[in-house]
Amino acid sequence: MSFCEEQLTRVRPIWERILDHRFLKETRDGTIAHETFATWMRQDYLFVEAAIPFIAALMPKAPLEHREALGQVLPVLEKELELFRERAEQAGVDLEGVEPSFVNHAYVQFLLASAYTKSYAGAFTVLYVAEKAYYDSWMVVRDGIEEGSTWYPFVENWTSDAFRGWVDFLQTNLDALAESSGATEREQMAELFELTAKYELAFWEMAATGQGWPCLEGEVT
C-alpha cells in the first residue's frame, strides 16, 4: 500500500466528515442558501490568494524536477482567482474588503508555517492533502448538481481532468518522497496529513456556519 493510500485509510473518519458535510450536499442538491455559498466564495477567494505564496515558498526547498511543476501551477491559481471574480460578478457577490475568518486565517498560517519549518516532503504533504480534499469534495457536489447552477463552474474547475491530473501528479510524487524518506520524516508527514484533513473539515464548517472570530460579534462577510 502506498503512503497516500495508507494515510487516506488512516484518516478516513475525518475524510468521511468532509465528504458528508452539509455544505457539499446542499450545494449538490441546490438547497444551499445564496448567502451561505457567498460566504464560502468570499473566504475561499482569500484562501486561494494566500495559497499562491505557500506554493512559491515550497520552491526553494523543492528538488529541481518538482520546481518547474510548482512554478507552472502559480498562473493556474491566478486564473482560479479570475473564476471567483467572474462568478462573483455573475451572482452579485462582493469580494472587495473581505477579512479572513478565524478558521481561514488559521489555515493559511498553517500552510505558511509548514512551508518554512517543515521538510520539503512534509510541506508537500500539506499541499497534496489540501488539493485532494478539494477534488474529492467537489466530486461529491458534481454527483447531482444541475449543470445550469450558478455554482457549476466551480464544480467544473475542481473536477476537471486537468485538476485530477494535478492531484495525481501530487500523489505520485508524495508517494515517491515518502518512499525515500526515513522513519522520522515519514511520521511527521503522517502527522501533517492528518492535520491538513482537520483544517479542511474546519473550513467547510466555517463556510456553512459563517463563524467568525471566537467571542467577537459578527459573522464573517
Add this chain to the structure above:
Amino acid sequence: MSFCEEQLTRVRPIWERILDHRFLKETRDGTIAHETFATWMRQDYLFVEAAIPFIAALMPKAPLEHREALGQVLPVLEKELELFRERAEQAGVDLEGVEPSFVNHAYVQFLLASAYTKSYAGAFTVLYVAEKAYYDSWMVVRDGIEEGSTWYPFVENWTSDAFRGWVDFLQTNLDALAESSGATEREQMAELFELTAKYELAFWEMAATGQGWPCLEGEVT
C-alpha cells in the same frame, strides 16, 4: 501618543473581552473547575514550548541590540516550562501525550508564519501583544486569588517585576520600531496587533470550553 498606546486604545473592545473572560475571573475567585484549569495548563504548556522557536526565529532578523535580549529570554521560557511541570505534579495533572487543540495549533502557526513572512517590526508586534495580554490577564487574576491557591505560582510568574520589566522592554522597543517605520509597515503592524489580540481571546475561550477541532468529537485533553 505612542504606537502601543494608540493600538491598545484601538483594540480596547477585544482587550476588554480578554480581561473580562470568565476563565480569568473564575481563577481569581477560586471557582474554576479543576479540570478546566488543567485543560489550560496542558494546552499552555504546549504553547510556551512552541513560543521558544518563535522567539528564536526572530533572532536572524533582529537588530544586533535586540538579539541579545531575545537570546536571554529563551532560558526564561525553558524555566517557565519547569514551573508547569512542577505545578502539574503538585496538582496531579498529566502533561504527557497532550495534543494541541485547534485554537492552540492555529495560534502557534500564526506566531511562526509571522516570524517568517512579516518584517521584524511586524513579528515583534506579535511578540509584544502576546506578552502584554498575559501580563494584563494575570493581573486580573492576582486581584483576588488566594495566595494559598495551587495556581498562585502562575500568577506570581506573569505578574512579577521581572515579567513586567520584559513587557516594558518590549513596549519601549516596539514604540521605537514603529517610530522608525514607514507608513506601510506601520499599517501592517497595526493589523498584526489586532490579530494577536484576537488569537489571545480565542485561547482563553478554548481553555474555558475545552473545545477541540471543529466537527471532531472529543474535547481537548
Add this chain to the structure above:
Amino acid sequence: MSFCEEQLTRVRPIWERILDHRFLKETRDGTIAHETFATWMRQDYLFVEAAIPFIAALMPKAPLEHREALGQVLPVLEKELELFRERAEQAGVDLEGVEPSFVNHAYVQFLLASAYTKSYAGAFTVLYVAEKAYYDSWMVVRDGIEEGSTWYPFVENWTSDAFRGWVDFLQTNLDALAESSGATEREQMAELFELTAKYELAFWEMAATGQGWPCLEGEVT
C-alpha cells in the same frame, strides 16, 4: 533624486568596474576565448536556475500587487534556461554535471539569505540591482558585438525591450518601496544595493578567470 538614482551614483566606482570588465569588452570585441565564454555559460546557467527559487521566496513577503509580477517572471526565467541549453548545443558546450564555483555558490547563498532574513524592500533591492547590472552589462556588449556571433542571442535577451521593461518595473517599484520605508530600512536597502553590486563584479571576474574554490586545485568547468 530617486532612491535608485542616488544609490547608482553612490556605488558608481563599483558599477564602472563592472561595465569596464574585460569579460564584457572581449565578448563585445569578439576576442574572448571560447572556453572563457563557455565557463560563464556553465556558471550562469546554474545561477539563473538558482535565481528562480530566490524570486519565489520573495512572493510570500510581497504586497499583492507585486506578487503577480513576480509569479509571471518565473516562466521567463525557465525560458532563459532554454536559451542557455540551445546556445550550449549550438556552441558545443556541455552544461551537464557542472558544479558551482565558489563565487557563484556564494552569490546564490546571498540571494537566498536576503530573501529569508531581510525585509521585502531589502530583498527587492537585491533583485533590482542584479537585473540592472545585467541590463547595463549586456548593453556594453551590444555596442560592438557582431550580430552573427554565437553569443549574440544572450545580448538580445538582456538588452531586449521586454527585459528593459522588467528592469524599469523593478526600478519604479523599488523607488516606491524606498519612499514608503523608514530611515532604518532605507539604510539597510542601501547596504544591500552595494553588496549586490560587489557580488555582480565578483561574478564577472570569476567568469573571466575561471577561479574555483580557494586553495583547491582545478578551475571551474
Add this chain to the structure above:
Amino acid sequence: MSFCEEQLTRVRPIWERILDHRFLKETRDGTIAHETFATWMRQDYLFVEAAIPFIAALMPKAPLEHREALGQVLPVLEKELELFRERAEQAGVDLEGVEPSFVNHAYVQFLLASAYTKSYAGAFTVLYVAEKAYYDSWMVVRDGIEEGSTWYPFVENWTSDAFRGWVDFLQTNLDALAESSGATEREQMAELFELTAKYELAFWEMAATGQGWPCLEGEVT
C-alpha cells in the same frame, strides 16, 4: 563506519589543507604577523556574531530534544564574543566598524541559506562541520604555541573539554540524524558536509591573505 567518519574520510583532501594551513602553523610557531592575526580576529568576531542567528534559525526546525541544547549554546557564543573583545583590548586591535570580507560575508550567507532552505539534518551538518573544523584547527595550534602567547586564550577556548564535548554532542547527533534519514537526504547532507569544509578552508586563506572583495581595492581591515 558512522556518517561522520565516512564523510571525514571522503573530504580528507580538503581537511588536510585546512590543518596544514600556514595561518595555523604560523600561529602555533609564534611567527604570525600581528596584523595577520588581527585581521582574523576582526573577521572572526563578525563571523561568530553572525553564527548566533544561524543557530537560532535551526531551533524552529529542531526536534524537541535538540532544541534545548541549541538554546544553551547561544549564551556560550555571546561569551565567545566577550573573549574576542577582551583579547582585542589586550592586543590593541580595534573591533569597531569592521566590514565583513567577501569570504566572510559569503560564508555567513551560506549558513543562513542552509538554515532556511535545507532540511534540519542538512543544516545541522553545516553546524557540525564548522565546529569540528574549529576544534581540529585549534588542536593544530595548541600543539606548539607558547602558553604565554597573547593568542593562547583562543586556543584554550576551542580546545577545551567543554568545546570538545559540544563537538562530540554534535557528532553523535549528526550520526543519529543520518541514520534515520532516507538516501536522498543523506546525499544532500554529504554535499553540505563538503561545502562547509570548503568554506572553512576559504576562511583561513582569507585570514592569511587579508583578501577583500574581488576587483576592489583595499584589504580587509
